[in-house]
Amino acid sequence: MSENFKSKVVTQGVQRSPNRAMLRAVGFQDEDFNKAIVGIANGYSTITPCNMGINKLAQRAEIGVKDAGAMPQMFGTITISDGISMGTEGMKYSLVSREVIADSIETACTGQSMDGVLAIGGCDKNMPGAMLAIARMNIPAIFVYGGTIKPGHYDGKDLTVVSSFEAVGQHSAGKIDEAELLAVERNACPGAGSCGGMFTANTMSSAFEAMGMSLPYSSTMAAEDAEKADSTEKSAHVLVEAIRKQILPRQIITRKAIENAISVIMAVGGSTNAVLHFLAIARAAGVELTLDDFETIRGRVPVICDLKPSGRYVATDLHKAGGIPQVMKMLLVHGLLHGDCLTISGQTVAEVLADIPAEPRPDQDVIRPWHNPMYAQGHLAILKGNLATEGAVAKITGVKNPVITGPARVFESEESCLDAILAGKIKAGDVIIVRYEGPKGGPGMREMLAPTSAIIGAGLGDSVGLITDGRFSGGTYGMVVGHVAPEAAVGGNIALVQEGDSVTIDATARLLQVNVSEQELASRRAKWQPPAPRYTKGVLAKYAKLVASSSVGAVTDLDLFAN
Numbered sequence: 001m002s003e004n005f006k007s008k009v010v011t012q013g014v015q016r017s018p019n020r021a022m023l024r025a026v027g028f029q030d031e032d033f034n035k036a037i038v039g040i041a042n043g044y045s046t047i048t049p050c051n052m053g054i055n056k057l058a059q060r061a062e063i064g065v066k067d068a069g070a071m072p073q074m075f076g077t078i079t080i081s082d083g084i085s086m087g088t089e090g091m092k093y094s095l096v097s098r099e100v101i102a103d104s105i106e107t108a109c110t111g112q113s114m115d116g117v118l119a120i121g122g123c124d125k126n127m128p129g130a131m132l133a134i135a136r137m138n139i140p141a142i143f144v145y146g147g148t149i150k151p152g153h154y155d156g157k158d159l160t161v162v163s164s165f166e167a168v169g170q171h172s173a174g175k176i177d178e179a180e181l182l183a184v185e186r187n188a189c190p191g192a193g194s195c196g197g198m199f200t201a202n203t204m205s206s207a208f209e210a211m212g213m214s215l216p217y218s219s220t221m222a223a224e225d226a227e228k229a230d231s232t233e234k235s236a237h238v239l240v241e242a243i244r245k246q247i248l249p250r251q252i253i254t255r256k257a258i259e260n261a262i263s264v265i266m267a268v269g270g271s272t273n274a275v276l277h278f279l280a281i282a283r284a285a286g287v288e289l290t291l292d293d294f295e296t297i298r299g300r301v302p303v304i305c306d307l308k309p310s311g312r313y314v315a316t317d318l319h320k321a322g323g324i325p326q327v328m329k330m331l332l333v334h335g336l337l338h339g340d341c342l343t344i345s346g347q348t349v350a351e352v353l354a355d356i357p358a359e360p361r362p363d364q365d366v367i368r369p370w371h372n373p374m375y376a377q378g379h380l381a382i383l384k385g386n387l388a389t390e391g392a393v394a395k396i397t398g399v400k401n402p403v404i405t406g407p408a409r410v411f412e413s414e415e416s417c418l419d420a421i422l423a424g425k426i427k428a429g430d431v432i433i434v435r436y437e438g439p440k441g442g443p444g445m446r447e448m449l450a451p452t453s454a455i456i457g458a459g460l461g462d463s464v465g466l467i468t469d470g471r472f473s474g475g476t477y478g479m480v481v482g483h484v485a486p487e488a489a490v491g492g493n494i495a496l497v498q499e500g501d502s503v504t505i506d507a508t509a510r511l512l513q514v515n516v517s518e519q520e521l522a523s524r525r526a527k528w529q530p531p532a533p534r535y536t537k538g539v540l541a542k543y544a545k546l547v548a549s550s551s552v553g554a555v556t557d558l559d560l561f562a563n
Contacts, residue, residue, distance in 0.1 A: 002034045003034065003035060003036040003069075003070070003115070003243065003244055004033075004034060004035060004036050004037060004115055005036070005115050005243070005246065006037075006113045006114060006115045006139060007036065007037040007112075007113045007114060007115050009113050010023075010112070010113050011023070011033040011034075011037075012033070020033060026073075028071065032071050035069060035070050035071045036069075036070040036071070036115040036116060036240065036243045036244075037070070037071050037072075037073055037112070037113075037114050037115050038065045038070045038071065038072050038073070038114065038115060038116045038117065038118060038236070038239065038240065038243070039072075039073055039074075039075060039105075039108060039109045039112070039114040039116070039117040039118070040058050040061050040062060040065070040072050040073065040074040040075070040117075040118050040120070041075060041077050041104075041105045041108070041109075041117055041118070041119040041120065041121075041130060041133075042054060042055065042058040042074050042075065042076050042077070042120055043076075043077055043078075043079055043101075043119075043120055043121040043122055043123075043126045043130075043146065044058060044076065044120075045078070045079050047079055047080070047081050047084070048079060048081030048083065048084060048122070048123050049149060049189055049191065049192050049193060049194075050079070050081065050083075050122035050123035050124075050126075050146065050149075050192075050193065050194040050195070050201060051079050051121075051122035051123055051126070051146060052192050053122075053146060053147065053192035053193065053223045053224065054120050054121075054122055054146045056229060057120050057144060057146060057147075057228065057229055057232040058074055058120055058232075060229045060230075060232045060233045060236075061118050061120065061144065061232050061233065061235065061236045062074060062236075063233055063236075064232070064233035064234065064235070064236025064237050064240075065118070065236045065239075065240060067233075067236075067237065068236060068237045068239075068240035068241070069240060070115075070116075070240045070243065072236075073112065073114065075108045077101050077104045077105055077108075077121075077126075077129075077130075078097060078100055078101060078104065079097065079101075079121070079122065079123045079125070079126055080093050080094050080097040080123070080125065081123055082094050082123060082124050082125075082200070082447060082473065083161050083195060086165075086447060086449050086450055086473065087414065087415075087418065087449070087450035091444070091446040091447060092442050092443060092444030092446055092540060093444060093539070093540070094124070094125060094444065094446070094447065095125065095276075095439070095444050095445045095471070095554060096443075096444050096539060096540065096543045097125045097129065098125040098128050098129045098132070098277070098280075099129070099132075099543070099556050100129070100539075101121075101125060101126060101129025101130060101132075101133070102128075102129045102130070102132035102133040102136070103133070104133075105117065105119060105129070105130060105133035105134075105137075106133040106136055106137055109133070109137055109139065110137060114139065115139065115140070115243050116139055116140040116141060116239055116240070116242070116243045117133075117134065117137075117139065117140075117141045118141070118142050118144060118235060118236055118239050119133075119134065119141065119142075119143050119144065120143075120144045120145075120146060120232070121143070121144075121145065121146060122145070122146030122147070122193070122194050122201065122223075123194060123201060124194075124199075124200040124201050124204070124273065124474070126146075126201075127143065127145070127201065127204035127205060127208060127277075128204060128277035128280065128281060130143055131143065131208065131213065131253075131277075131281050131284075132280060132281060132284045134213070134249045134253075135249055135250065135253055135281055135284035135285040136284050137249075138248050138249050138250050139248070139249075140239060140242040140243045140246065140247055140248060140249070141213070141239070141249050141344075142213065142214065142215075142235050142238060142239040142242070142344050143205075143208050143213050143214045144214065144218065144231070144232050144235050145194075145201075145205035145208070145214065145218060145219050145221075146193070146194065146223055146228075147192070147193050147194070147221050147222055147223025147224070147225070147228045148193045148194050148195075148196055148201070148202055148205075148220065148221070148222055148223060148314070148315040148316060148319075149189060149190070149191060149192065149193030149194060149195060149196045149222070149223060150190055150191060150193065150196065150222050150224065150316055151190075151196050151314045151316065152187040152188045152189060152190045153187060153190075154183055154184055154187040154188075155183075158196075158313075158314060159184060159187055159188045160188060160189075160195055160196045160197050160199075160308055160309075160314060160475070161188050161189055161195050161196075161475070162195070162197060162199070162308065162309055162449070162453060162473075162475035163184055163188050164184050164185050164188045165449055165450060165453035165454075165457075165475065166453045166456050166457045167180070167181050167184040167185070167457065168181070168422075168450070168453065168454060168457060169421070169422075169453055169454035169455065169456060169457015169458045170457040170458075171457075172421075172422040172424075172454065172457065172458065173424075173457060173458040173459065175457070175459075191223075191224055192223045192224050193222060193223030193224065194223070195474075195475065196308070196314040196315055196316065197307060197308030197309050197314055197315065197474070197475060198268050198269050198270055198271070198305070198307035198308060198309070198311075198315065198318075198474065199271055199308075199309065199473065199474030199475045200271040200273040200274070200473065200474035201474070202219070202220070202270075202315045202474075203265060203268070203270030203271040203273070203274050203474055204271075204273075204274060204277060205218075205219035205220075206219045206220065206264055206265070206268055206270065206324050207261040207262075207264055207265050207270070207274060207278070208261070209264075209324045210260050210261045210263070210264035210324060210328055211252065211253060211257045211258065211260060211261040211341075212252045212257055212260075212341055212342060212343030212344055212349065213249070213252060213253070213343075213344055214235070214344075215231055215234060215235055215238065215344075215345070216323075216324070216325050216352055217231070217319070217323045217324070217325060218231045218235070219323070219324050220315045220316070220318050220319035220323045220324060221319060222316050222319070238344060238345055239344070241345075241346070242344055242345075242346070245346060247342070247344060247346060249285070250285055250286065251342055252341070252342050252343065252344060253281065253282075253285040253287065254285075254287065254341065254342075255287050255288065255289070256338040256340070256341050257338070257341045257342075258278060258281070258282055258285075258287055258289060259293075259297060259338060260328075260331075260337050260338055260341060260349065261278065262274075262278065262293070262294060262297045263297055263301045263331050263336050263337060264324060264327055264328060264331070265380070266297060266298055266301040266302075266303065266378030266379065266380065267301055267302065267303060267304050267305060267327050267330075267331060267378075268303075268304075268305045268307060268318070268324075268327060269303045269305055269307050269310065269311065269374070269379055269397050270380075270474070271395075271472075271473075271474030272380060272393045272394075272395050272471070272472050272474070272476070272482055272483070273447075273471060273472075273473075273474060274380075275291070275294055275380060275382075275393050275483065276393075276471065276483060276550060276553055276554055277553070278553075279291070279551075279552055279553030279555075280553030280554065280555045281553075282553075283552070283553060283555055283558075284555075291382045291390075291391040291393075291551055292382065292391075294380060294382055294393075295381065295382040295510065297378065298377055298378030298379070298380055298381060298382075299377055299378070300336060300377075301331070301336055301377070301378045302370075302373035302374070302375060302376050302377060302378070303373055303374040303375040303377075303378060303379050303397060304327065304330065304367060304368045304370065304373045304374065305318060305327065305366060305367055305368070305374070306365065306366055306368065306374055307366070308475075309474070309475045309476065309477045310397040310477040311374065311397075313366045317364075317366045318366050318367070320364070320366075321360060321361065321364040321366040321367050322356075322360055322361065322364075322367060325352070325353055325356050326356060326357070326360055326367055327367060328349070328353055328356075329353045329356035329357065329358060330358065330359070330360070330367075330370055332349070332350065332353055333358045334370060337349065339353070374397070375397065379395055379396050379397040380393060380394070380395055380396075381393070381394045381395075381396055381507045381510055382394075382510060383481060383505070383506075383507065383510050383511060383512040384510065384511070384512065385504075385511045385512040385513035386493055386513045386514060386518075386521070387467065387484060387493055387494055387497070387503070387512045387513050387514050388481075388484045388485060388492075388493075388494075388512045389485075389486065389492075389493070390485035390486055390549060390551035391483070391485055391551050392467075392481050392482065392483050392484040392485065392512050393481070393482055393483040394479075394480065394481045394482075394505070394507050394512075395472065395476065395477060395480060396479075396507045397477055399461075399462065399477075399478060399479050399507070400462045401462065401479075402479070402505075402506070402507035402508050403504075403505070403506045403507065403508060403509075404429075404431060404463075404464075404465045404479055404504070404505050405431075405502060405503065405504040405505075405515070406429040406430050406431040406465065406502070406503065407429070407430060407431065407499075407500050407501070407502065407503075408431055408432075408433050408497050408498065408499060408500060408501040408502075408503045408514070409426060409430045409431065409432045409433065409499065410433045410435070410497055410498065410499045411432065411433065411434050411435070412435060412436055413434070413436065413437065414434055414437060414446055414448055414450070414451060414470065417432060417434045417448075417451050418450050418451045418454060421451055421454040421455060421458065422454055424458075426455070426458075426460065426464060427464075428460060428463035428464065429463060429464070430464050430465070431464070431465040431466075431467065431503040431505065432451070432464065432465065432466040432467065433467050433468070433494065433497050433503070434448060434451070434466065434467070434468040434469075434470060435468065435469055435487075435488035435494050435495060435497075436469070436487075436488045436489055436495075436531065437468055437469055437470030438469035438470060438484070438485075438487025438488060438489055438490075438492075438550065439487065439543075439544075439547040439548070439549065439550055439554040440487060440489045440490060440544050440547055441469065441487050441488055441489030441490075441531070441534075442470060442534075443534070443535065443540050443543050443544035443547065444540060444543065445469075445470050445471045445483075445550065445554060446470045446471065447470065447471045447472055447473040447476075448466070448468055448470055448471070448472055448473070448476065448480075448482070449472070449473035449475055449476055451466065452466060452472060452473075452476040452477075452478055452480055453475070453476070455478060456477070456478055461477070461478040461479070462478070462479070464478075464479065465479040465480070465481070465503070465505045466478070466479070466480045466481070467480075467481045467482075467484060467494070467503070467505065467512065468480075468481070468482050468484060469482075469483070469484040469485070469487035469488055469489075469492065469494055469550070470482060471483065471550075479505060481505055481512055483550040483551070484512070484550075485549045485550050485551040486549060487549070487550070489530065489531060490530070490549075491525070491528065491530065493514065493521060495528060496514075496521055496524040496525060496528060497514050498524075501514050501515070501516055502514070502515035502516075503515065543556065546559075546560075
């Protein structure tokens with residue numbers, strides 16, 4: 001029986017003899033033309049440690065596909081290192097790369113009529129980029145995470161790349177000398193794998209496992225451990241079986257499955273970027289999802305994992321403690337997970353978790369028992385007010401006081417903000433505004449890990465607020481609010497804030513406002529002029545023209561046919 005549901009258009013019939021001739025050159029034999037063709041979207045590169053181990057995984061995936069009776073076709077896709085581009089103009093390309101990755105996978109798979117795809121990614125935008133393409137194409141698919149980095153070690157402490165960012169702030173504040181700064185730098189990133197805390201990469205990999213699009217335990221495995229390669233080969237077998245059964249992504253990526261993913265994101269203390277990415281993924285899958293849905297789920301799901309950036313442990317510690325299946329089982333037992341959702345294996349979530357204990361092992365404290373959570377409610381709060389009428393996202397883990405009112409310190413770019421922090425010009429009680437860094441204004445919605453880490457390093461994390469229409473790294477914590485919408489570049493009220501205005505961040509009341517009268521704001525608006533585009537050609541110019549608000553996921557296809 002033919003298993004090439006899509007690829008038969010290039011492998012079957014007399015008129016396809018030239019097509020088969022070309023396929024023979026890449027290894028196809030007579031008996032292969034009735035087999036499913038499986039794309040392997042390989043995110044390998046030596047741009048970043050997050051992706052440098054992926055090629056070996058892709059080769060194991062090839063072996064698995066062949067062993068399962070299908071034909072693999074490997075192709076490459078790009079990555080941008082958020083950690084390396086952070087704080088530079090290059091960071092504007094990070095969120096853009098999500099769309100490039102999605103478009104490249106869709107282009108290769110659909111252009112070559114592939115029957116399924118196994119996507120392997122490492123750095124932050126690899127995951128949502130791949131899932132956007134998977135949801136759009138709706139051919140059988142599985143995501144394989146390239147794996148997390150193991151922690152670095154220095155002076156008896158576990159390190160991540162965020163340790164190095166924070167050390168910059170400590171050095172500028174005179175808390176450590178240059179020798180210690182260099183020691184942290186040399187030890188923070190010991191090998192291959194994505195940044196080790198519950199930052200964006202590990203957040204998204206965990207969420208995809210929860211959603212049923214990756215195999216159990218695969219999202220927290222270390223990149224360099226043998227089990228990661230073994231899991232990749234197993235993923236290939238599972239995918240080929242899904243092709244035979246025609247288990248399609250949109251059967252898996254349902255409203256309930258996305259709610260499961262968001263519940264896990266809250267439980268593990270995941271990245272603010274997950275909000276942006278899941279709004280986009282839901283749209284690609286045809287699922288209704290809004291910012292308010294994140295707030296609803298936050299209200300009922302506790303944070304039960306003690307993970308960096310604000311906690312103590314890294315993803316490999318979570319893996320040893322029971323991984324995402326243990327977290328999911330606890331949520332399931334307490335009625336906070338939909339057990340009837342389908343997974344890529346053909347099992348339901350409840351069936352996958354059947355043998356997992358209801359409570360975590362007592363010999364670890366990475367995953368807290370249900371009666372003793374880190375926080376009673378989730379940590380990603382959706383704030384609204386006159387500074388964010390569409391909404392904004394605050395990450396409130398590790399914050400002693402989730403309310404601050406103070407004078408605005410206004411900056412038109414990330415660089416000018418960072419310079420002020422490192423020069424000691426930001427004081428306790430200040431509320432920093434960084435604007436014109438949104439999806440259109442940046443363009444590209446840069447992450448602000450350098451300024452937020454400098455604030456933490458200077459010891460101001462509990463006393464200084466930061467508000468931006470840009471984004472935050474998954475490594476960020478403190479009194480920070482991002483994704484402010486509408487953004488400054490389209491005339492959002494964040495563009496009207498003046499130096500010294502009283503500004504309030506109240507995570508408890510979910511309020512974000514400038515304490516200025518509506519009459520005064522109207523007067524300022526009458527004088528406001530939209531800025532000229534920062535780029536008039538190339539990728540960033542095209543992105544700025546197409547991209548929608550962060551409140552709908554910063555997608556680039558929202559208004560293509562509006563007129």
